[in-house]
Amino acid sequence: MIEVTGSCTQRFLMGIGYQCMFGGYENCYPHPGLDTMVGMTELGRAGNHGINPSAGIGFTPTSLTTDLSLEPTNPIDAGILKFCDSCAKCADACP
Secondary structure, three states: OHHHHHHHHHHHHHHOOOOEEEOOHHHOOOOHHHHHHOOOOEEOOOOOOEEEOOOEOOOOOOOEEEOOOOOOOOOOOOOHHHHHHHHOHHHHHOO
């Protein structure tokens, strides 16, 4: 699904005159710091994955590089880290 979405987005942006590079599925990897700073996710207890308030930890964003100007967005505070501190189920289950 990521491959299809990224490729379609790349073709669309190039079709309307912007440069765009999509690395494909093999180059998809989590970038929780970036995802957090642009307001897509919030870091949880583990810190190696971002957690999206509506999609949860299974949210897998990828990135495109483009020269399209975008409005800056701010990080979100959905209370996920506070919830993680009080829940701690993953910490209890971790070896």
